[in-house]
Amino acid sequence: MDDRISDFVPEIRNRISQVVVGQDVVVERLMVSLFTGGHILLQGMPGLAKTLLVNTLAKTIELDFSRIQFTIDLLPSDIVGSEILDQKKNEFRVHKGPIFTNLLLADEINRAAPKVQSALLEAMQERRVTIGNDAFTLPAPFLVIATQNPIEQSGTFELPEAQLDRFMLCHRLNYPTAEEEETVLTRYLDLGLKKEDKGAVPKTAFDMVTEGAVADLDTLVTVMGEVQKIHVSEVFVKHCVETVRRTREHEKIELGASPRAGIALVQAARARAFIHGRQYVIPEDLFALAEDVILHRIRLTYEALADGLSGPDILNEIMMEFQ
Numbered sequence: 001m002d003d004r005i006s007d008f009v010p011e012i013r014n015r016i017s018q019v020v021v022g023q024d025v026v027v028e029r030l031m032v033s034l035f036t037g038g039h040i041l042l043q044g045m046p047g048l049a050k051t052l053l054v055n056t057l058a059k060t061i062e063l064d065f066s067r068i069q070f071t072i073d074l075l076p077s078d079i080v081g082s083e084i085l086d087q088k089k090n091e092f093r094v095h096k097g098p099i100f101t102n103l104l105l106a107d108e109i110n111r112a113a114p115k116v117q118s119a120l121l122e123a124m125q126e127r128r129v130t131i132g133n134d135a136f137t138l139p140a141p142f143l144v145i146a147t148q149n150p151i152e153q154s155g156t157f158e159l160p161e162a163q164l165d166r167f168m169l170c171h172r173l174n175y176p177t178a179e180e181e182e183t184v185l186t187r188y189l190d191l192g193l194k195k196e197d198k199g200a201v202p203k204t205a206f207d208m209v210t211e212g213a214v215a216d217l218d219t220l221v222t223v224m225g226e227v228q229k230i231h232v233s234e235v236f237v238k239h240c241v242e243t244v245r246r247t248r249e250h251e252k253i254e255l256g257a258s259p260r261a262g263i264a265l266v267q268a269a270r271a272r273a274f275i276h277g278r279q280y281v282i283p284e285d286l287f288a289l290a291e292d293v294i295l296h297r298i299r300l301t302y303e304a305l306a307d308g309l310s311g312p313d314i315l316n317e318i319m320m321e322f323q
Contacts, residue, residue: 008223009275011214015060019208020049021187022180029171029292030057030145032271034220035227038168038264039124039144041109041296048173050147052205054105057145061220062213064139066098067105070112076119080129094131099123102139102217106146110157117163120144124166141220161255161299168264169289170296223274230270231280239286240265246318247298252309255299264293290319 009031016027026042030053033040042050051067058065068079081097098104099120109117123129127138146167148159164170176184191203240262248256269285295311304314 005219005223005226008215008219012057012060015210015214016053016056018210019056019205020053021183022176023049023053023173026053026171026173028272028275029169030054031275032268032289033143033145033169034061034141035224035271035274036168036267037141037143037224038267039146039166041146041148041164041167041170042173043148043170044173045175046149048175049205050173051105051107052209054103054145054147055206056209058103058105059209060214062216063102063141063220065103065105066101067107068098069107070109070116072111072113074112074116076116079116079119080123081131083132092132094134094136096131096136099129100136100138102141102143104142104144106144108149109146110148110159112157114157114160117157117159121163121166124163141224161297164296165258165260167296168268169292171292227271227274230273230278232266232270233281236269236281236283236286237266239283240269243286243290243294243318246321247294247315250314250318252301252304252314253298254301255297257294257297261294261297265289268293287319291315 012031013024013027020027029040032038034057042053044050055065055067068074077097079097079099081095081099083092084095085091086093106120123138123142124144127140127142128135129138130136144167175181187205187208191205191207193200194203194207243265244257244259244262247253247261250256265286266281268289269281272285272289273279273281291312294315298311298314300309300311300314
């Protein structure tokens with residue numbers, strides 16, 4: 001493996017760490033998604049640098065980047081595009097929407113109505129969209145990174161199961177530690193002002209994102225190829241299948257994980273092994289990724305919720321049987 005490939009992961013981590021404090025696990029999950037082409041949903045309270053993370057990642061690699069701020073009045077055509085009447089030629093022409101990009105940030109995806117969220121289904125699964133009577137293939141690679149606020153907040157809608165299942169990973173962000181939060185505040189104290197015309201505004205963390213990329217698209221494609229070479233043993237495959245099947249058979253789970261969960265576990269494990277410098281997957285990859293791959297794909301029974309149980313509780317019970 002040449003230096004260009006071996007330095008790829010450390011360079012991405014280093015660039016992101018210059019802007020975002022901590023969040024090492026979510027940075028790893030973003031790279032897992034990027035290297036496998038699997039979509040990822042980031043869930044957490046406002047102010048945890050979800051949008052900043054994605055912006056920084058987009059600037060780190062030379063990829064086309066689009067951002068859609070999901071709101072209650074958003075329309076499907078605002079995402080995929082629409083047919084527009086050209087009055088001079090008296091014919092319709094296609095106006096492509098922001099979804100025609102390599103990296104799409106769907107910011108606060110659960111603040112839009114379900115009809116709008118469903119506009120992403122075809123794109124996320126088939127990497128194409130239909131506008132009018134024509135189907136258009138999306139650029140390659142194509143990756144959706146969505147952010148979501150907790151559904152308990154006002155003005156949010158719960159994502160439908162069909163769409164949740166298309167997200168390879170759903171990572172839940174936690175608040176930073178006291179030391180990390182002190183670092184964040186210290187950095188902001190040193191940002192200073194940004195002068196605009198005759199005025200000025202205080203700088204934010206987004207002003208720290210540098211434009212120069214550390215890698216191009218060719219390097220990313222090469223890395224994606226290397227990930228596909230990571231060895232996955234038959235035993236590991238059987239463990240993935242058994243984990244997924246147990247979610248369908250557990251008495252406390254009303255809706256179990258689909259076969260997509262098993263595919264996601266295997267592919268994500270390959271990417272995690274590459275990130276950690278291994279040519280093979282190990283059980284640690286399964287245990288590390290199970291929560292992000294499975295939890296958003298299952299729904300507990302009413303009785304389980306009434307007993308105070310949670311998804312992590314049930315999943316831990318399932319995973320303990322492998323230890």
